Amino acid sequence: MTHNQIYTQLIDQGYHIGTLDELLNPATGYDLELFNTHAQTFRDTVSQKVDRYNYRHNYTAQNDSDVYLTKPGYTGPTPTEAEALHDIPYEGVAHRKEFVQAVQEGGGGIRTTQQWGRLMLNNLPGDGNKISEMDLYFKGLIRKQLALVYPELGEAEETFDMHPAYSLYTEGDFSEVHYDGVNPGRICVMIIYLADPATWDTTKGGELVVGHKIGKGDDQIQYFLEPYEQCPPVYGNYAIMDFTKWNVGHSIERVNLGFERIAIQTFADIKPL
Numbered sequence: 001m002t003h004n005q006i007y008t009q010l011i012d013q014g015y016h017i018g019t020l021d022e023l024l025n026p027a028t029g030y031d032l033e034l035f036n037t038h039a040q041t042f043r044d045t046v047s048q049k050v051d052r053y054n055y056r057h058n059y060t061a062q063n064d065s066d067v068y069l070t071k072p073g074y075t076g077p078t079p080t081e082a083e084a085l086h087d088i089p090y091e092g093v094a095h096r097k098e099f100v101q102a103v104q105e106g107g108g109g110i111r112t113t114q115q116w117g118r119l120m121l122n123n124l125p126g127d128g129n130k131i132s133e134m135d136l137y138f139k140g141l142i143r144k145q146l147a148l149v150y151p152e153l154g155e156a157e158e159t160f161d162m163h164p165a166y167s168l169y170t171e172g173d174f175s176e177v178h179y180d181g182v183n184p185g186r187i188c189v190m191i192i193y194l195a196d197p198a199t200w201d202t203t204k205g206g207e208l209v210v211g212h213k214i215g216k217g218d219d220q221i222q223y224f225l226e227p228y229e230q231c232p233p234v235y236g237n238y239a240i241m242d243f244t245k246w247n248v249g250h251s252i253e254r255v256n257l258g259f260e261r262i263a264i265q266t267f268a269d270i271k272p273l
Helices: 001-013 030-054 065-069 090-107 130-149
Strands: 015-017 055-059 086-090 112-119 160-162 165-169 173-179 187-192 208-211 215-216 222-225 228-231 235-241 249-251 263-272
Touching: 001 015, 001 130, 001 235, 015 228, 030 055, 030 112, 030 130, 030 165, 030 263, 055 090, 055 222, 086 090, 130 160, 130 228, 130 263, 173 222, 187 208, 208 235, 222 249
Parallel strands: none
Antiparallel strands: 015 235, 055 086, 055 112, 112 165, 112 173, 160 263, 165 263, 173 249, 187 235, 187 263, 208 228, 208 249, 215 222
């Protein structure tokens, strides 16, 4: 699909699910060999989660303790300073999950809405500059692709702002159906998937789900009504969601059975002058 066709699809339906050949071609100037080199650098970090990743576990209003501590009848714990942090070192994941379970058992209908790991972009001893070079490469590729897709980004070189996040979803990680809301200047989000296809099948979750028709249960949890689309979370696939005309509902299916979902998620914005 050409960049103009991708743009048309984004404006017409709010999202595009594509394949790597749309990113790696003469138009972008990026090739498969170097892409694979940097993709492997990212994959290699997964075996060192404790040293390389932070973890985010969102529960009730972005972990705002004022929300649940003041609920009538709440009997759960009051967080320490460390337990109130939004991002925590990966070594603290087990304790965070125990704490959140105690909060949820304290009453008030509190629930987890999403949880995942995020790569810290610092080079550790023995790395050389591998992580920095990986980040620089993917920033360049994503910037080039989005500038070719969106005319306004192609014309906004000095105010085109983006910050890739390198995410890891492991056993039990997920993101509920949600909207990203209105963010002034935000154009889109792009997600590139890098997990080995041989490690995944549809029983293992991790799919990006996108759609426009959403229902809400008695428990206030949102769910998709048909039609909706899913993007397999593996190498060879990528997705873009548009914010210029749309605010598309989306979710990430719960990861299980040992699958490790690794992906690069990048919001693109035009900063105000």
